[in-house]
Amino acid sequence: MFSYKNKFYKPDSLLKKLLKMDWLLLFLVLIICIIGVGALYSAGNGSLNPWAMNHLYKIILGFLIVLILSQLKIKLIMNFSVALYFFCIFCLIYVIYFGVGDVKRWIDLKYFFFQPSELAKVSIILLLAKFFTTYPNNSKNLLYNIFAILLVLIPGFLIINQPDLGTGSMLILLGFSIIFLNGLSWNIIFSVTLISLISLPIIWQNLLEYQKYRILVFINPELDTLGKGYQIIQSKIAIGSGGLFGKGFLTGSQSRLDFLPEKHTDFVYTLISEEMGFVGSISVLTLYFFINIILVREFLKEENFTNKILIFGVSFLIFLYVIFNIGMVTGLIPVVGAPLPFISNGGTSLITIFIGLGIIQSIRVSRNV
């Protein structure tokens, strides 16, 4: 530990710091971002407005955030983890009473809308890293784990309650995966799983018909062809009709004729698949896969426990976004509402992921090679 402390006294030059950044990772992200601008240009029927230009600005902002965060010591960032967590909790409670939007998810900050649930994802990574570093190696202790789980569940349920099942469950999955990584004992995992499996039929038995139907529709939206099923059916039609090479840029009939809902946010991947075909859709998926491989390499290279947790957390966050989004638009998982990183035209979620990337860069730059 002391060897690291020496580093504080010999700070790297700015150029050296910049060179230490993972430029390959940022290059891959840039490619995906450009694809995103193209897709949004198409979603706007061949126009930079209203989404493509807006997206471009957010990307520039995102890269600036990465640049700034990369210059900060990771320890410095970690110092804010607890404060950030409580700030998020506060905001999540604040939106219940003062939130804007149909489902009260956003805080109106005059110039833009801030969605605390997205920031909570980064904050949970930071907080758990902090918690597991401060109180290490108690993974077999039940109370210790329950406390960690509660740290995850509090913001998780606040978000689900908004209601935003997608973001909430993503946050919970993210938190649990970090707890699992830290070494949650298998005994606890098995017993919890067993209890849930046993109680599941009993709960099902006691549900009313309409509640059962709602759950069934949630699991298989195609039961409800006019409501949620409609989006999924149209999305599958769009993706499937894209074929191997797609219908061509700006010529996707499903999106152009408005059969696709939310084609600029949650269903932007559908638009890419329709217009660029399997070649396009698998390429985008591969780019995300490469990003994950780079982060796996980063994880294995990293020796510091805190940083390991942070790298894993960020990579799993990106992974969850991708799986939730593509799984949803291809009809593999229920419609939960999750944006596609770097491509969907969303505000806070985009910035959240860039903050994550900034943390990764900060770890790299802070590292003593």
Next chain:
Amino acid sequence: MKNLTLNKNIHRRFFLLTTLKGISFGILSWRLFDLQVIENKKYDKLSKDNQFNFSLVVPERGEIYDRKGRVLAANRDAFSLYIKSSKNLNVEKILGKLSLITNLNEEDISNFKKRYINLNKKNINIFITDNLSQRDISKIAVRLHEFPEINFIMTKKRVYPQGAITSHLIGYTGKLTEKDLKRNKNLINFSNLRIGKYGLEKFFDNKLRGEFGRRREEVNARGKIITSNLYEKPNPGKNLKISVDLNIQSYALSRLQNVETQKIGLNEPETGSVVAMDVNTGEIICCVSSPNFNPNIFTRGIKSKEWKSLIDNKKAPLLNRAVSGLYPPGSTIKMAVALAALESGVISYDNKFFCNGVKEYGDMKFHCWHKYGHGNINLSQAIERSCDVFFYELGLKVGIEKIGLMLNKLGLSSNINLELNELRKGLVPSKKWKLDVKGTRWTPGETINASIGQGYMLSNPIELATMVARIANSEMAIEPTLLLNKTKKFGKLNINKNHLNYIKDAMSNVVNSEFGTAYKSKIRKQNFKMAGKTGTVQVVRITEDEREKGIIKNKDREWKKRDHALFVGYAPLIKPKYSICVIVEHGGSGSTTAAPIARDIMEKLLV
């Protein structure tokens, strides 16, 4: 050491989670491959179903021309009025406003309302009417801004430039009905399609109609049409050229309708029919039926009042008398009876019978038209003067069966393949027919009646014209046709030429000998001389009492009870070209009414 185990543990967990990620990426990739490559066809079809609406494009109906290329049925540009359906559309109000500007047909409105109620789609054009004059259209067009829901679509309208002249022959088209769909499985159910309902329009409907094209409309998720273009061109219907000569047709009609005979305050045209036929090809040159109707009223949508007056008219203007009017042929079949007798050898050219004006058979009396009889005459003279008693005797000698066979051979009650659905076969009675239909045995008295073409016997003008054509041709069993016939071969007639020549001479005498019944109607031009046979058909039986009192003259009788006037003939005598059949219903005698008409038309044909 502790740190090491911790690291080992975390790496094991990390490996597990990374594997999970890899599997997830694999599943997503497979899903994309499955949707986009394996199931592509299915989704491509669904996408196209989403994207496009197809609507039918009506093909242009084929035109009909006479033998010289003059237009008998054609299409004219017209406008159809449509209303675009949407939610909260106040149809009543719009129609009310429209009818303030134009005269909307009540039936069109009620039909439209039916269509509107049965509608289940939104944002589609519903047909209101195509029955608007140019003035109506421009009136609406000027105020179109008041009717955002209304639009026009260019359509074609059937017109018959010759109007009533060719009414029965060409027929008319009408809206497709449920019945039509049941009858013809090949028809596409398209509300605005018009199909042939009568005449040639009906017979050649499939040929004239053509094939539908398709219009493809790109529709967005809210049902709004983005683009619209022709996807499959409609195949226009084939044009039809028929054998009729419009000049002759129109002349024949006016000549028939303007008979100045025994009219008593009847300002209506004569009822009857004229058929003229080429004796070598069977081509029908004119085919006239009176009274007639204007087929154009069916195009503009016949009003129920008009329809009712057509249907209720006792003279049945919708009936094509040339092919479906069945009349007793009367004396016009005497040639056939004579031929039957000659062929069966019961009589020779010189055999004579004595006519004293009446033939008594059992306790029945059969009168000759000539009250005092024709005296001692042979077969040729009997035809020339149309002696009835002679043929009573002849008929009894030959027998009904042989008369019937000869009549069939000459085309009566035979299966003629004419290009009109309205054709009704005539009736040549036989012993078997009597037993089957009437349930009683044939009597010799009925043979006597049949041998002068009265009694049960019925025939239509086409059959009679065919009969004369076959006699005139002498070689082939000519069949009538309404198409230009260049290739069709006919069967042999198989009647002794000498007999036929003898009969033809007799027919010539009917017109050209001063004792002939149609002598007054002879054609004087040497090369165009006509042969023929008159017929006067009793409509009501004359009782013996009436005969005693003296027969009331035709013109003094009620119109309905007057005789039908018939004439069949051919010309010229050498190398005959045309045969003709004229029937004037209740027109009096064949010689005074029908023969002059035939003469005039024949002159027109030959000159």
